[in-house]
Amino acid sequence: xxxxxxxxxxxxxxxxxxxxxxxxxxxxxxxxxxxxxxxxxxxxxxxxxxxxxxxxxxxxxxxxxxxxxxxxxxxxxxxxxxxxxxxxxxxxxxxxxxxxxxxxxxxxxxxxxxxxxxxxxxxxxxxxxxxxxxxxxxxxxxxxxxxxxxxxxxxxxxxxxxxxxxxxxxxxxxxxxxxxxxxxxxxxxxxxxxxxxxxxxxxxxxxxxxxxxxxxxxxxxxxxxxxxxxxxxxxxxxxxxxxxxxxxxxxxxxxxxxxxxxxxxxxxxxxxxxxxxxxxxxxxxxxxxxxxxxxxxxxxxxxxxxxxxxxxxxxxxxxxxxxxxxxxxxxxxxxxxxxxxxxxxxxxxxxxxxxxxxxxxxxxxxxxxxxxxxxxxxxxxxxxxxxxxxxxxxxxxxxxxxxxxxxxxxxxxxxxxxxxxxxxxxxxxxxxxxxxxxxxxxxxxxxxxxxxxxxxxxxxxxxxxxxxxxxxxxxxxxxxxxxxxxxxxxxxxxxxxxxxxxxxxxxxxxxxxxxxxxxxxxxxxxxxxxxxxxxxxxxxxxxxxxxxxxxxxxxxxxxxxxxxxxxxxxxxxxxxxxxxxxxxxxxxxxxxxxxxxxxxxxxxxxxxxxxxxxxxxxxxxxxxxxxxxxxxxxxxxxxxxxxxxxxxxxxxxxxxxxxxxxxxxxxxxxxxxxxxxxxxxxxxxxxxxxxxxxxxxxxxxxxxxxxxxxxxxxxxxxxxxxxxxxxxxxxxxxxxxxxxx
Amino acid sequence: xxxxxxxxxxxxxxxxxxxxxxxxxxxxxxxxxxxxxxxxxxxxxxxxxxxxxxxxxxxxxxxxxxxxxxxxxxxxxxxxxxxxxxxxxxxxxxxxxxxxxxxxxxxxxxxxxxxxxxxxxxxxxxxxxxxxxxxxxxxxxxxxxxxxxxxxxxxxx
Numbered sequence: 001x002x003x004x005x006x007x008x009x010x011x012x013x014x015x016x017x018x019x020x021x022x023x024x025x026x027x028x029x030x031x032x033x034x035x036x037x038x039x040x041x042x043x044x045x046x047x048x049x050x051x052x053x054x055x056x057x058x059x060x061x062x063x064x065x066x067x068x069x070x071x072x073x074x075x076x077x078x079x080x081x082x083x084x085x086x087x088x089x090x091x092x093x094x095x096x097x098x099x100x101x102x103x104x105x106x107x108x109x110x111x112x113x114x115x116x117x118x119x120x121x122x123x124x125x126x127x128x129x130x131x132x133x134x135x136x137x138x139x140x141x142x143x144x145x146x147x148x149x150x151x152x153x154x155x156x157x158x159x160x161x162x163x164x165x166x167x168x169x170x171x172x173x174x175x176x177x178x179x180x181x182x183x184x185x186x187x188x189x190x191x192x193x194x195x196x197x198x199x200x201x202x203x204x205x206x207x208x209x210x211x212x213x214x215x216x217x218x219x220x221x222x223x224x225x226x227x228x229x230x231x232x233x234x235x236x237x238x239x240x241x242x243x244x245x246x247x248x249x250x251x252x253x254x255x256x257x258x259x260x261x262x263x264x265x266x267x268x269x270x271x272x273x274x275x276x277x278x279x280x281x282x283x284x285x286x287x288x289x290x291x292x293x294x295x296x297x298x299x300x301x302x303x304x305x306x307x308x309x310x311x312x313x314x315x316x317x318x319x320x321x322x323x324x325x326x327x328x329x330x331x332x333x334x335x336x337x338x339x340x341x342x343x344x345x346x347x348x349x350x351x352x353x354x355x356x357x358x359x360x361x362x363x364x365x366x367x368x369x370x371x372x373x374x375x376x377x378x379x380x381x382x383x384x385x386x387x388x389x390x391x392x393x394x395x396x397x398x399x400x401x402x403x404x405x406x407x408x409x410x411x412x413x414x415x416x417x418x419x420x421x422x423x424x425x426x427x428x429x430x431x432x433x434x435x436x437x438x439x440x441x442x443x444x445x446x447x448x449x450x451x452x453x454x455x456x457x458x459x460x461x462x463x464x465x466x467x468x469x470x471x472x473x474x475x476x477x478x479x480x481x482x483x484x485x486x487x488x489x490x491x492x493x494x495x496x497x498x499x500x501x502x503x504x505x506x507x508x509x510x511x512x513x514x515x516x517x518x519x520x521x522x523x524x525x526x527x528x529x530x531x532x533x534x535x536x537x538x539x540x541x542x543x544x545x546x547x548x549x550x551x552x553x554x555x556x557x558x559x560x561x562x563x564x565x566x567x568x569x570x571x572x573x574x575x576x577x578x579x580x581x582x583x584x585x586x587x588x589x590x591x592x593x594x595x596x597x598x599x600x601x602x603x604x605x606x607x608x609x610x611x612x613x614x615x616x617x618x619x620x621x622x623x624x625x626x627x628x629x630x631x632x633x634x635x636x637x638x639x640x641x642x643x644x645x646x647x648x649x650x651x652x653x654x655x656x657x658x659x660x661x662x663x664x665x666x667x668x669x670x671x672x673x674x675x676x677x678x679x680x681x682x683x684x685x686x687x688x689x690x691x692x693x694x695x696x697x698x699x700x701x702x703x704x705x706x707x708x709x710x711x712x713x714x715x716x717x718x719x720x721x722x723x724x725x726x727x728x729x730x731x732x733x734x735x736x737x738x739x740x741x
Numbered sequence: 742x743x744x745x746x747x748x749x750x751x752x753x754x755x756x757x758x759x760x761x762x763x764x765x766x767x768x769x770x771x772x773x774x775x776x777x778x779x780x781x782x783x784x785x786x787x788x789x790x791x792x793x794x795x796x797x798x799x800x801x802x803x804x805x806x807x808x809x810x811x812x813x814x815x816x817x818x819x820x821x822x823x824x825x826x827x828x829x830x831x832x833x834x835x836x837x838x839x840x841x842x843x844x845x846x847x848x849x850x851x852x853x854x855x856x857x858x859x860x861x862x863x864x865x866x867x868x869x870x871x872x873x874x875x876x877x878x879x880x881x882x883x884x885x886x887x888x889x890x891x892x893x894x895x896x897x898x
């Protein structure tokens with residue numbers, strides 16, 4: 001029998017086109033009559049717009065110009081709330097906020113015109129950081145600048161005064177820019193008759209939903225199509241709704257002419273969402289033998305100027321904050337605050353990298369202060385199947401965390417190398433080496449009751465040629481979704497891979513399988529496709545057109561010839577054991593988790609304080625691996641982003657604006673900055689995933705930063721608690737006296 | 742405003758021309774005038790390498806080259822790699838090793854790899870990493886790109 005499609009290193013479906021340079025991304029399309037849209041933005045973080053002046057030397061009469069008053073429906077980007085306007089209407093709440101839209105046939109003239117618009121505004125005092133938001137000297141949201149609070153409690157209140165050993169620390173992480181290599185781009189054609197928006201995006205139905213409110217149109221008059229997308233990482237989750245809104249408004253005003261808005265790199269970096277900056281305070285109590293007795297965690301995210309997705313990011317961060325540890329007394333207080341920076345948004349990991357960084361740094365610090373090896377402290381406290389997590393969730397995954405940890409430590413040579421490192425440290429002036437690691441998990445799919453709320457649908461249909469078509473709104477953004485969907489459908493149908501097509505996400509064609517986020521595409525949507533394909537096969541079997549072991553394509557042709565159409569749908573149903581109480585924050589936060597131990601060997605130059613990752617091992621348990629090549633590619637790429645976040649990627653803020661909105665001085669890792677990232681998989685099939693698969697997209701973002709800073713502690717003996725750990729920050733830690741001078 | 746010039750070049754083995762301003766970016770000429778949209782713009786300031794092309798045997802960022810500087814030159818873009826619809830060995834190696842994910846850095850990365858191979862390199866992984874360091878990828882972590890270039894060198898010396 002041929003190897004089953006699931007588990008095979010099937011080549012990327014669209015790979016040939018990408019390698020030939022034939023794939024057409026949004027800005028590659030040639031569209032007759034196209035207007036180029038540009039956005040005039042606020043230069044101040046907070047204020048009131050008084051007037052707009054159109055400068056000399058521009059043929060303004062040739063331009064399409066849109067302001068807030070031109071919006072036919074509601075001036076909002078509809079998400080959880082409708083608090084974020086598409087265009088400033090009086091009140092300015094962050095720098096780079098869109099005030100006015102311009103469109104012209106000549107792209108260069110449109111760019112020039114943008115610089116000739118002068119905004120007359122009254123500046124107001126702004127809240128520019130998480131700490132300022134907490135001080136509440138200025139109130140920019142509600143009573144106390146708080147978007148959302150979450151409290152998670154486990155066990156009775158703990159008597160801290162009686163605790164044998166207590167460790168405390170405060171950990172900070174900075175904003176992170178996605179730097180997908182394709183900047184955002186969208187094309188819209190809009191009129192009261194209907195709207196077509198096409199572009200680079202992750203979530204077609206988010207854009208679809210948002211355009212309804214904006215234009216006051218019923219859903220059937222709106223069509224959103226995902227074009228080939230050059231990376232997303234969460235950065236094209238919610239912001240494309242804004243760009244589509246702008247392009248649609250310009251097109252609407254221009255009588256339905258197509259309008260393209262394509263950001264350049266600077267605009268994309270400065271104006272779109274970034275990873276939420278965070279501050280996490282942890283207090284832990286241990287028994288003298290290292291048993292973890294209690295955890296008290298305060299987790300705070302800077303949400304920026306509007307609510308957007310911050311409550312959901314906060315939720316995932318809070319639910320991962322106590323890490324993979326058994327602990328009788330846990331208290332997690334989480335809070336997302338409002339500031340006057342551009343709204344922070346989804347970025348691979350969605351809050352979990354921030355809180356896991358804190359707990360995994362904290363555990364290594366605590367081990368050293370207790371005089372224990374960090375591996376032994378963890379071994380004593382790691383969760384085991386049957387243990388209860390912070391929300392009362394009983395761990396059902398058949399995972400052996402100590403074994404995962406041991407495998408990672410063996411691969412990186414933890415036991416053999418550390419005595420050598422100690423000898424190296426006796427030689428002054430040489431780079432010092434250290435090995436650190438982190439143990440962590442990442443919940444697959446939406447948090448809590450999110451998947452039930454979404455009620456996603458996917459479908460599989462047969463064609464008259466005897467082929468099969470997968471219909472889902474989940475987008476290929478480089479992660480391999482279409483390849484994996486093809487494998488899953490072929491496996492369930494019992495047909496060759498070549499007989500399966502995957503439809504382009506187009507809201508006129510595909511059902512709403514939910515957004516392409518939350519490590520849910522393979523695990524959740526893949527399962528819907530698997531079940532729809534099984535149902536379609538069952539239809540063929542029961543109709544008598546297909547016998548067991550027979551030719552499915554021939555059966556589909558015969559069925560369609562006899563009956564006209566062949567299609568099956570599947571709607572999300574939660575695994576029966578999942579119970580979640582969103583009011584109390586109790587229950588099964590995620591149906592399952594991917595589990596991992598990542599280990600890093602670093603060298604720290606004792607003169608320049610530059611930290612280099614010399615070796616990186618990523619061991620994970622992800623259920624069944626659907627495609628080994630693509631899965632390893634996800635892990636390696638996520639680790640690279642994590643290494644960048646840990647060491648070099650710093651968003652420099654000046655008066656609420658990103659001062660380094662360029663690839664020249666916002667530094668993502670190059671091939672020369674990274675070691676070979678070594679990924680290893682343990683496979684423990686998850687009964688409710690397609691063929692046993694779990695989600696893996698976000699997992700690799702969680703581990704690198706704590707592993708690397710833990711390694712720096714081993715190399716230099718410093719407790720680094722802030723990301724990114726640039727040479728300047730490390731210098732301040734190692735030579736605090738130099739910082740004063 | 743400057744007068745337009747007639748730019749003529751050999752592009753992927755064929756003679757091409759365009760009437761362009763002398764300081765027009767070669768990238769825009771390639772994409773807009775010649776419709777060769779395989780060459781991408783990722784940053785417009787020579788950092789990301791998505792617009793890498795080979796001009797007279799030299800790997801350059803097309804966003805930084807004014808048209809006038811390319812006059813009479815021989816240009817190779819990603820569209821010139823495949824022969825009669827068959828991917829070239831480096832493209833094949835990228836496909837098999839998983840070197841392309843979102844695909845947006847891929848054309849530039851292929852040109853950088855092609856240039857490395859044309860120079861007789863890379864001899865080992867470190868040389869490959871150094872040779873590709875002018876091209877940014879945000880998806881792969883580079884393992885598979887490095888592997889593809891090394892494999893192409895090994896299998897098609």
